[in-house]
Amino acid sequence: MRGKRIGAIFQDPLTSLNPLFTVGEQLVETVLAHLDLDARQAHARAVELLAETGIPAPEARMGHYPHQFSGGMRQRVVIALALAAQPRLIIADEPTTALDVSIQAQIIALLKRLAREHGTAVMLITHDMGVIAETADRVAVMYAGRLAELGPVREVIHAPRHPYTVGLMGSIPRLGSTPERLVQIDGAMPRLNAIPPGCAFNPRCERRLARCTLQRPAPMPAGAGLAACWLYDEIGGREHDDAGPDAR
């Protein structure tokens, strides 16, 4: 499953790659592990992957070690590795955070193009709203380890439903406006071993209802998506959590 059906791209390409092996060896090993090819075919496939991800002189680069690549080029190698077995899904965890801003857009554009060409779905984990707006079709907003809101990207960005998403979107500074203070969500994210009962967001929520401290809301229809928030409960009073009101 891992590698063949699901590829992964992590935040820091330098620690994703083994410093003791050439990128060619790492690519060939991955190809051989997942595809039914002999060594010569695997080498050719590895060169093809490097070329596809925009590495210049891919044949010569096969013999180079990770430290001989720049950050952006290393992340291209990691993308080539993730694609090596033609997975159906790539999980990309903050794939551009460790890179220069000028390189970030190139890597996101490359990932989008390759995913489209290969018919691969990408689950992109990021804090960067700009990247989300540019890249995603659907957005899942997480809070304290659970889904807060899920919906089409335009809807989540322009008409967020869950109070946490509303706060997140409101905290993005707008070009041209010069507020004295940036908007923020009061309070802090709970520790994962001390999540409040009921809705995890309730200590910070300005729209908190009485039941919010007692019952945890399950995701329910809100606009074109879902929001785990009692404000969208049309049935009223129904308990969504089989495990009981204090369940986390």
Ligand code: SF4
């Ligand atoms: S369930 Fe209640 S506390 Fe949680 S986000 Fe909705 S209104 Fe706020």
